[in-house]
Every structure is written in C-alpha cells, then in structure tokens.
Amino acid sequence: MGTGAVGSAIASKLAALGHEVTMGSRTAANERAAQWAAAAGAGAAHGTFAEAAARAELVFNCTGGEVSLDALQAAGAANLAGKVLVDVSNGLDFSQGRPPNLTVCNTTSIGEQIQQAFPDARVVKALNTVNHAVMVDPGRLAGPHNVFICGDDAAAKAAVVELLASFGWPRDAVIDLGGIAAARGPEMYVPLWLRLMGAVGGAEFNIAVVRPPAP
Amino acid sequence: MGTGAVGSAIASKLAALGHEVTMGSRTAANERAAQWAAAAGAGAAHGTFAEAAARAELVFNCTGGEVSLDALQAAGAANLAGKVLVDVSNGLDFSQGRPPNLTVCNTTSIGEQIQQAFPDARVVKALNTVNHAVMVDPGRLAGPHNVFICGDDAAAKAAVVELLASFGWPRDAVIDLGGIAAARGPEMYVPLWLRLMGAVGGAEFNIAVVRPPAP
Numbered sequence: 240m241g242t243g244a245v246g247s248a249i250a251s252k253l254a255a256l257g258h259e260v261t262m263g264s265r266t267a268a269n270e271r272a273a274q275w276a277a278a279a280g281a282g283a284a285h286g287t288f289a290e291a292a293a294r295a296e297l298v299f300n301c302t303g304g305e306v307s308l309d310a311l312q313a314a315g316a317a318n319l320a321g322k323v324l325v326d327v328s329n330g331l332d333f334s335q336g337r338p339p340n341l342t343v344c345n346t347t348s349i350g351e352q353i354q355q356a357f358p359d360a361r362v363v364k365a366l367n368t369v370n371h372a373v374m375v376d377p378g379r380l381a382g383p384h385n386v387f388i389c390g391d392d393a394a395a396k397a398a399v400v401e402l403l404a405s406f407g408w409p410r411d412a413v414i415d416l417g418g419i420a421a422a423r424g425p426e427m428y429v430p431l432w433l434r435l436m437g438a439v440g441g442a443e444f445n446i447a448v449v450r451p452p453a454p
Numbered sequence: 455m456g457t458g459a460v461g462s463a464i465a466s467k468l469a470a471l472g473h474e475v476t477m478g479s480r481t482a483a484n485e486r487a488a489q490w491a492a493a494a495g496a497g498a499a500h501g502t503f504a505e506a507a508a509r510a511e512l513v514f515n516c517t518g519g520e521v522s523l524d525a526l527q528a529a530g531a532a533n534l535a536g537k538v539l540v541d542v543s544n545g546l547d548f549s550q551g552r553p554p555n556l557t558v559c560n561t562t563s564i565g566e567q568i569q570q571a572f573p574d575a576r577v578v579k580a581l582n583t584v585n586h587a588v589m590v591d592p593g594r595l596a597g598p599h600n601v602f603i604c605g606d607d608a609a610a611k612a613a614v615v616e617l618l619a620s621f622g623w624p625r626d627a628v629i630d631l632g633g634i635a636a637a638r639g640p641e642m643y644v645p646l647w648l649r650l651m652g653a654v655g656g657a658e659f660n661i662a663v664v665r666p667p668a669p
Contacts, residue, residue, distance in 0.1 A: 340561055341560055344560050344642070345555050345559050345560070346550070346555055379666055380664045380665065381665060381666060381668075389649075414654075415653060416650070416652075417652065421649045424647075424648070425646060427643070427646065428643050428646045429642075430638050430639045430642045431602075431640060431642065432639075434604075435629065435663060437632065438629050439629075439663060439665055441665075443665070443666055444664060444666075446661040446663055447664050448654060448659055448660075449596060449597050449598070449659060449660050451595055451596060451658055453596075
C-alpha cells in the first residue's frame with residue numbers, strides 16, 4: 240500500500256525476490272502504480288487498496304502515517320483480518336514547516352492506532368527508522384547496524400524477521416522491542432533521524448546499538 | 455545541579471579532572487550533596503542551586519527535566535547569565551506507569567524551554583541520550599558510538615565539545631545537530647532508549663551512526 244519511494248522500494252524488492260506483488264493505491268488507475276507494475280514484470284500488478292489487500296498474504300503499509308488509517312479503512316478490515324500487516328509508516332506534520340513534527344506521539348503511535356482500529360490484523364512495526372534505499376539494501380552501509388520490530392503477535396514478528404533476512408538484514412540485526420505499544424520508540428526516533436540527515440548530509444545512514452564488550 | 459546518579463557521575467568526573475565543582479541542590483543541607491563533597495575531596499563543595507550557579511563558570515543541569523525550570527529559577531537568571539548551561543535532562547512522566555512518557559515533546563523540548571526562560575544563558579543540550587556511566591566513560595562500550603549536541607551559541611557548543619573530549623569522547627564522535635530547537639531530536643529518542651534498555655538487558659549501551667563506506 241503506497242506508491243511513493245518507500246512503497247516502490249519495498250514492492251520492487253519483493254518482486255525481485257519472486258513474490259507476487261500488488262501495489263495498492265487509492266484509485267484503480269493510479270499512474271505511478273501502473274508504471275511500476277509494467278516495469279516490474281511477471282507477478283507484479285496494481286489495484287486499489289482493497290484489491291491489493293484482498294489478494295495479499297502479507298500487507299506492507301507504506302502510506303504516509305498521517306493518512307494510513309484512512310488508507311487501511313479503504314483497504315477494508317475484512318481484507319486485512321488474520322494477515323501480517325507491516326507498518327513502515329511515519330506520521331509527519333509539515334504544517335509548521337521543516338523539519339516536520341509528528342502527527343501523534345508520546346502516549347500513542349501510528350502502529351498502535353492501526354492495531355486498535357484493525358484488531359484482527361497482525362500489526363508489526365518495522366523499517367520506519369531508515370530511508371527506503373537502506374530498507375531493502377542494508378549492506379550499502381559500512382558496518383553492522385540495527386532495525387527494530389514490535390508487535391503483539393509473536394508469529395507475525397517471526398515472519399517479518401524472515402522477510403527482513405531475505406532483504407539482507409542479518410537476523411541478529413533485528414531488535415525486538417516488545418508489543419505494539421513499543422512503536423512509540425521507533426516513531427519518536429524520527430525527529431532525531433531528520434536532524435541527523437542534516438548533520439550527516441544525506442538520508443542513507445542508520446544507527447547501530449553499541450554495547451559493552453563481551454565479558 | 456542535581457544530586458542523583460547523573461549529577462554525581464558528572465560532578466565526580468569534573469572533580470577528577472581537576473575542576474572546582476559545587477554540587478547544587480534545592481537546600482543547603484542536602485545529605486547526598488554533603489556526602490559527595492566530603493568524599494570528592496579538594497575542590498569539591500556543595501550548596502544551594504543559587505550558590506552553585508553563582509560560583510560556576512559552566513553549569514550542568516542534571517535535575518530531572520520535569521523539574522528543571524523550577525530548579526533553574528531557584529538558581530536565578532542572574533547567576534546563569536552569560537554562562538554555558540549544559541542541559542543533560544530528560545522530562546519523564548511516570549504517571550501512566552513504565553516506561554514513562556515524556557513531559558513535553560514534538561513541538562517543544564526541555565532544552566528549548568530552558569533557553570526561552572533564560573535567554574542570557576548559553577544552553578547546550580548534550581549527553582541526555584546515554585546512561586550516567588557511559589556519559590563520563592564512553593570507552594566502556596565496544597566500538598565507536600556517538601553523542602549529540604545542539605544549541606544556539608557556537609562558542610558554547612565548542613566549549614562543550616572540549617569538555618566531552620576531556621570525558622573521553624573523541625571529537626569526531628560528537629554530532630552537532632544545530633540550534634537548540636534540535637533538542638527535540640535527542641529528547642524524543644529517549645522512548646526508544648527506554649525500550650532498548652529492556653531489549654538489550656541493561657542501561658549501558660549507546661547508538662552509533664553508520665554511514666555508507668567512503669567512496
């Protein structure tokens with residue numbers, strides 16, 4: 240779900256790995272989705288959010304967090320029920336200028352709001368802490384770095400770890416932060432990410448968790 | 455300013471480096487401050503926030519962010535004017551349980567609120583993203599890791615970089631995020647830090663910013 244840089248990167252990676260992918264968008268005739276599907280070849284399709292969700296075993300929410308609940312309502316609760324729903328979104332509010340504020344934070348998060356609105360979906364927050372290029376090609380950075388997952392469904396998290404491994408993320412690079420309420424952590428990291436982007440001069444970076452030396 | 459684990463760690467490190475240190479607290483007879491000063495030896499003293507600030511060339515705010523404005527009012531604007539004020543604080547709200555929420559975030563930060571309330575102080579946000587032991591002994595972790603500074607006064611930031619270097623932080627480990635409004639970034643990282651503490655099983659860790667390999 241989503242036709243922007245994140246949706247395109249995830250969809251292309253999944254298609255390259257041999258998965259059947261439907262890029263979902265608000266309308267059936269979305270031009271970017273149609274172009275993506277034509278270029279991505281066999282197994283690639285496009286359709287409405289509802290069509291994409293209905294066909295899918297696993298759904299990536301790559302819409303902007305500020306519109307994700309609307310987009311998922313358009314997808315339809317019945318089409319999401321029982322499915323792993325990987326929430327990659329960040330809710331950014333540009334109304335006060337740049338860098339943006341978050342649309343929600345502190346006492347809730349987009350990930351939690353999605354899980355509450357769609358209790359039969361198996362929501363896993365993941366990948367919202369890195370740029371789209373790093374999401375699907377973590378080896379482009381120099382040295383180990385980490386990605387975070389959280390969610391209330393252990394089997395769904397395990398499935399996401401396997402998917403991340405297929406993207407190139409070493410399994411030991413994936414840090415499980417706990418239940419979906421922990422999504423507040425990676426979502427609230429984004430204001431630091433936005434300022435680091437300025438400080439390091441680009442969006443292709445990530446953080447590694449550094450611990451004491453092994454005893 | 456502050457007699458907790460953070461204030462004690464910073465005060466002890468400064469004293470060990472040969473600085474004259476006054477540990478400030480709300481009352482002149484604070485037992486922990488008196489014990490610290492007695493144990494820390496020559497050059498170590500204790501007193502009220504106002505006494506400590508009046509004597510200081512440079513002030514560390516190691517009070518809890520939720521009470522920092524009150525503590526700094528007690529210190530007195532005149533005693534802070536023209537001085538570098540290193541704000542190490544985090545505003546934690548435990549009223550909803552653990553992990554705590556932040557008292558302020560998103561559209562403001564403790565660092566900004568302090569700068570606004572004390573316009574003649576030269577506020578630099580620093581070190582709030584690591585545990586007190588890591589603050590003053592960054593070499594205890596395995597491999598390079600980063601610390602963030604921000605503030606509106608370039609000379610004040612440069613002075614803090616030198617102080618951090620004396621604590622053991624390599625100068626190239628210190629990332630300048632910009633003006634004091636950037637304090638939202640490191641302050642809003644704390645909810646992720648709190649969940650990482652659970653995931654990694656302890657408070658002694660930090661993050662390193664990992665970039666693409668040099669061309």
